[in-house]
Amino acid sequence: MDVADREDLTLLERAHERFCAGEPVESDVRPWVLTSWERSRHLGVVSYHMPPVYDSDVDLHGRLAQAATPVLDELEARLSGIKVAVVLGDEHARVLQRRVGEPALLRGLDDNQVLPGFEFSEQAIGTNGLGTALAERRPVLVWGREHYPDSMSGLVCAGSPIRDPISGRVEGVLNLACLDKFADPAMLGVAVNATDRIEECLLEQISQREQAMLRAFLEARRRGGEVGAVTAQPIDRAGPILSHDRLRLLEKATELISAGQAVVAVVPLSGGRTATLVSRVIENLAGTRGIAVEAILTDGSFWHVTSGSRGDHGDASTTRRGPLARAATPVPVHQPPTAEPAIAAGPASTVSAPRVPESPLTAAPLPGAPVSDTAADRWLLAVGEPGVGRLAVKARERLSLIWEAGSRVGTSLEVTRTAQELAEVAVPRFADFVAVDLPDPVLRGDEPGVLDAGLRRIALATTLRNFDLEDVGALTHPPPTTPQGRCLADGRSVLEAELDTTFWWTPQDPERGRRVREQGIHSLMVVPMRARDVTLGVASFYRSRRMGAFEEDDLTLAEELVGRAAVCIDNARRFTREHTMAVTLQRSLLPRGLPEQDALDVAWRYLPAEAGVGGDWFDVIPLPGARVALVVGDVVGHGLHAAATMGRLRTAVLNFSVLDLPPDELLAHLDDLVTRIDNEESTRDGPETHECEAVTGATCLYAIYDPVTGACTMARAGHVGPAVVHPDGTVTYPDVPVSPPLGLGGHPFETTELRLPEGSQLVLYTDGLIEDRHRDLQAGLDELQGALEGAAGRTPEETCQAVIDTTLPPHPSDDIALLVARTRKLSPSKVAHWDVLPDPAAVASVRTECGAQLQAWGLEDIGYTTELILSELITNAIKYGTPPITVRLLHSRSLTCEVSDGSSTSPHLRRAATTDEGGRGLFLVAQFAQRWGTRYNPRGKVIWAEQPLHDGAAAATMDDTPADTLLAQFDDLTL
Template sequence: MGATGEQIGPARSRERFLVGDPVADGVRSPILNSWQRCQSLGLSPDQTDLPYRDDFDPDSRLVHAAQPVLDRLASRFAGSQMNVSLADGNGTVLQRRFGEPALARTLPPIQTVPGFVFAERFAGTNGIGLALAERHLVQVYGAEHFAERSQSNACSAIPIRDRLSGHIVGVLCFGYPHGYEHPQLPALVRRAAESIERRLMEERSERERALLRAYLDAGHAARPGAGPGEGPAIGLEELGDSGLDLSDQMILKEKATELMTGTQRAAVEVLLPHGRGVTLLSSPVTSLSGVEGVVVEAVFSGEPPPAHHFSPATGRAARPSAPAPGPSAPGGVRGLVLVGEPEVGKYAVAARRRLELLAEASTRIGTTLDVTRTARELAEMAVPRLADYVTVDVPEAVLRGEESADPRSELHRTVVHGITEDCPFYPAGRRVELRSGTPHMRCLDSGQAVLEADLREAVGWIDQEPEHARRILDRDVHSLISVPLLARGVLLGIASFYRSQDPAPFGEDDSWLAQELAARAALCIDNARRYTREHTLALALQESLLPRGVPEQGAVEVAHHYLPAESGVGGDWFDVIPLSGTRVALLVGDVVGHGLHAAATMGRLRTAARNFAELELAPDELLTHLDNLLVRLDREEGGAEDCGSTGIVGATCLYAVYDPTSRVCTMARAGHPPPALVHPGGRVTFPELPAGPPLGLGGLPFETAEIELPEGSTLVLYTDGLVEDRERDIDVALDQLSHTLAEPDRSPEETCRAVIDAMAPEHPEDDIALLVARTRTVPAERIATWNVSADPSLVAGVRAAATRQLADWGLDELAFAAELMLSELVTNAVRYGTEPIQVRLVHDSALICEVSDGSSTAPHLRRAASTEEGGRGLFLVAQLARAWGTRYTPHGKVIWAECALDAA
């Protein structure tokens, strides 16, 4: 396939697939299936990181067998851009060769350094991963790769099998530019893989190869005309039309192990869990050199066992009659399960089972960043394949994300798991106390695994609690392996493995396997512990940046709730800000992203928003200032990329100002969900607000909307975590929210609880900030307003009218202070302002005096010199009022002063 023309189709198909559109024709089914698997795994096309394993064996049998083949390939492609990789059966790259050695210096480590894992679940669609999934030769071209980083490359890959077992033990992968494709390349790839497979076989012992040859010769004899080397050496995984899954194979291998211990011919019917019947045929076989062994074959039920497959007299390979084909095995094909000497074969199978368990453990232990869950995964992996019961004890400090100062004295029973529900051990949740001399304490003190082959002889363990030990022994528990959970030099607890059903005691091989499982689990537990600590710190930071309580104000009755995401701390916030003139500002926002950086950015935005609100800015102006601030912060941090800054992606925000004297709510939003409005009768609406762009884009305008709220209505502000998740459509979520809110006469606190209970996911992926505000209204009889002409002689009339109004309100004691403040404010407006001039008194939780005029010129507080006649008015107002200030309106300004009701 070339670099032009034919690549257009896959590229467009991939784009359509990634956005969820139907995929165009022409995409090969293996590629499409792989894309779908990648999507179900949650992989991202721009993902660049792959897991790196430093525990691979650079001197393994596979590497030994492949070394000369790789050297010959490197010599053949010298000077070209061809590169050849050798990976193991898990997708971990073991060796690399480059036609042009200098090419390795220009590529990132992920493409040059052994140890990176290219299994499909990590790397997406690629040659190594697809070869392991499809189990045959594959080609991946350009846009067929799932990851963006591989779009310019092509590759051909083929599995490498152990010819004795049929297992895939590795992958040989050729990578090259698009234009390097050659029709003979697939044949070359096959020959190279076959050469490695032959060398793997040559490394087996002469005795085992001789037994295998005897088995193959018997197969040739059964097929007239068959040539040398063409025996039915089919791997167990490929037996039958649909193959056998991993659990089926394990069952057959375990039964085959039992058959191999004897030297007589045997046939055993094995019923697999899914109802499939398989016949295991065990026959003695003797090589030409006299090596005696056993071969075990598997045949689907329906194919009768051959009448004369091996000579019963000598055990030597004879000429059997051709087997009749069965309905489940076309052509009479059989699968080789095991071949070898009885005892050697048994130990080999046991070793293979241990390796398979470890391989499976690498994917099943540590699936979450939760200490308790990781400990349970360790127990579930070990039962019943290694032990019958497992207990895991972890210090309480580790469960909190800390390091334990004395793990021996504060162990906490975290997991108990076994083959029966009624485990004879102390239950999870109990504090565990260990005495000196017990196997468990010896394990903790030495930092080494302790094997007790016979628990009845473990005197220290029995003496610690004789009655409890007796209950355990009465359940036939007879052997123990205690393993410390050590990671990065930190003791994280202890795992104990018990055996009861198998009468044989634990051996050194079992101890080695338990240590390997515990080491993997300990590393995952330590990762989970560190994550728990970082998550706790981030939560503490975020909680310190959120409001500690609701400030005192009379405009609204407020309740709020914040629910952090499980995956990490985010940047959601809310705020309630009292403003002048009995007004209040309500604010919710959401910084894009998670982690400490998002929480810190949230704190900066919330502080800036409070400062801008104190300046009495209109909602659209406040959002504009926040937008400019975010752009500036992003630019400053973007210039410090070498310092590790990730930059600020953006944020959304909703800002509302409610005036209880007019019941008018002024709102503006920046890419944020609209609020919900609950009318007094229970009807729920979502006000139509101009959407506005998210904060951080810069240069785009925001718009304000004014809504008159009915008296006693409730305004509900929230972040998108409440209504957006993968499990439901946002319209469905808004309908559910509307239904939940449609309940009249509920307090804000009750409304808050009802919304969280009904709407919050069980495992939230995003933060949720919820703010519920039930509006209040200042009665008209508590508001007094006078219009004043620009005539200084009218100031005295305003003072007199204000004094009478205060008397009517029963605030005679405040009359003197209010009269002085109004006199100064009205005089300033008449002298320096423009009409219209208006005076307003508001009797709320404080006495508010306001003077508005049509000028935008703001007065300034200053200290007048002794020789000046004026300049003392605002100084006097500042002394008499507990707060004063200026706010601007579309038609001018308002100077206000607030006097506490108990100021007299």
């Protein structure tokens, strides 16, 4: 019968059977349980057979059992009458003790060999409360069929690892077990609370050993005749011992204790003094080996431990807890000569220092070490165990590493640089090889998305030669069974204290496994980079033979380092995303290409700031009459608001340019617009009020170049002035009157007119090119002038590149917009001009001369259309305008007809009714011309109309009506 059809099985049971049968298991199993099953299967464990693994050498009464016994006694009393069993295991998941339990439960435990000495590691039997809690290194609740062995499917186990409070190493595990029908998830909390109390007992053991060693040492000194009265203050004949000197001495004493042997060291102190530290090996009555460190000042000053009012050395000073017992209050000591040393207590006492006749506590100094004039003037500085001393040294080194990481990691808002800083901090002090892998979306500033798509190696640091698992930039896909795959799947750190390369590397990549073994890689930690509860990637730490295996404390330190780096990387990622969004917005608002025109050869550069986009913009706008407008502007500030404001101002300039306004009038309209925008922002209601910024501070330069006359008219509002490169190569900064920035009501704006010879280069730019916090304005202008000198023979593109190469700051703090335009002039042969008498009869003669000119230009195909347009425009000027009246034809990329008169009255296009005798002239002009309009000058107005040229001909006429027919109809209307 198929497994899926067996209705008597629960979902978990069916999932377990599917897994054992090699079928896929999806959402019916908790992720960490599924990972444990995969480990069990990979280790060769079978669910239907649980072979007993017994170790006769297990220490059932060791340090862990002694610390746990009072806690288990209390727990047994509390659980009396409750159908729960308590099992204590060591670091290898071997049972040390079993307490409580009702008969049915005890029979189940006996059947599964849950007895002292039997092992329940995952490697031996698979997923279970003891072994899985050790493998996961965290409290676990294994429910029924989540057990990998079939025989344990009727149990529910709550396992919690027990850690050494000093080293953080897992010393054992406490497991509560019951039948599934009596299970309660609260039992996991009971197990965790019990392990906390066991860890407190382990800490008390260390404190008790230190106290015993201190008492033994002081007793030895007392028996040697070194008895002195207690004093309340230090006796420092050469001055007080400063607080930082005390810390320096205690730090060195910790190192001597961690060395575990008798040595002599000299410590420099403030004021030119020194102290000689002498460490001695001692043992307490229980045989625990320790180190006592005494200090001697060269000037004879000394401390000693407080002995208490009862004269009993050790009572008052030994109440403080480890890891180091320190002397509390200095005491003077007199030491009579003796021939035999009397250090330590008990038959197993050990003294490694040489015997000298002066004093039972005098050690021979190292060569060159200063010795006090009164060698008996010494004090007890610290007593401790070498192992605890090494832990203290490690703790100091770890704190130093964390401090260094805080100052070195996250110095920029770049993802790759931050990752590289993390790797470089950890190597070589903490690991031999560190690699950081992130998914590609994080590098682009996006959310990490699905990590199954692979990780990109973006940073590594190593002390190993010719060893790189993947190069920087390589894309990896960690299999689920590898530590990296498990870390990504569970979102938790993975510690492989003793790395088995054949387990997770060789099957996928034998060559990689070979390289790992050759380099002596033996220990690994993989830590997830998490920020805001999102896994951004992983950091892998490897150690070779040069360093010892990773421990639990190392994992805690790695998580601290990676956690800090993850926050920095997430900030950099979000900055990258916002910067990309702002740059994208800004790029979309800037011109994507330059329009076609014949007046100027133009090149440009736009460089956003490193810290964020700003509001710089530029534009090239073709105007009627073959003229071109050049615009450069800057909105003060950075970010999306500045970019959006820039887009609004650029759009406004484009719209105002359609009206063909002179530069001063256009800036006046733009100034009014900025003022209205500022007023809207200041009066806006809602929570976004404080997030908006005023536009005040925007600047703009607007210039119009006429290729017929070579005149360039410009005005500027708070913007930096232009530079002109003359045909002979000289560079000048024209004196263009500067008006206040936009939005301050600074109009009327002043204009100036320049005459630019053909071949001149007009250079417009924003202040980011010439000014930053490391360079003043004048220095920037001098650099720009140096870059422009000799640019007469260059193209605008070459000039742009020369300017950027010379003046660009190393790290631009502001946007840079640069526009270089080389002037052209329209050939006189492309311009035709006529003066018209204010007489309707003159229209025919002008039309005839126009037709002849068009024939000379090879534009006969548009002759009738052009004559129609000119006839209407001249007739209107004669009828409604004032003298002088002139006609001008411009032949460039299009044919432009211009009729000017001395009146400022503007014509208006309207649709005439069927009964109207007139009003159709401008309508016909608008239909035949591509565009038409009016511009004003100091002497009146100009009405113009443009016709596109396509291979020498105009576009098709309206309704495909023959031009001569339309012209005849037009003549009837106008006459």
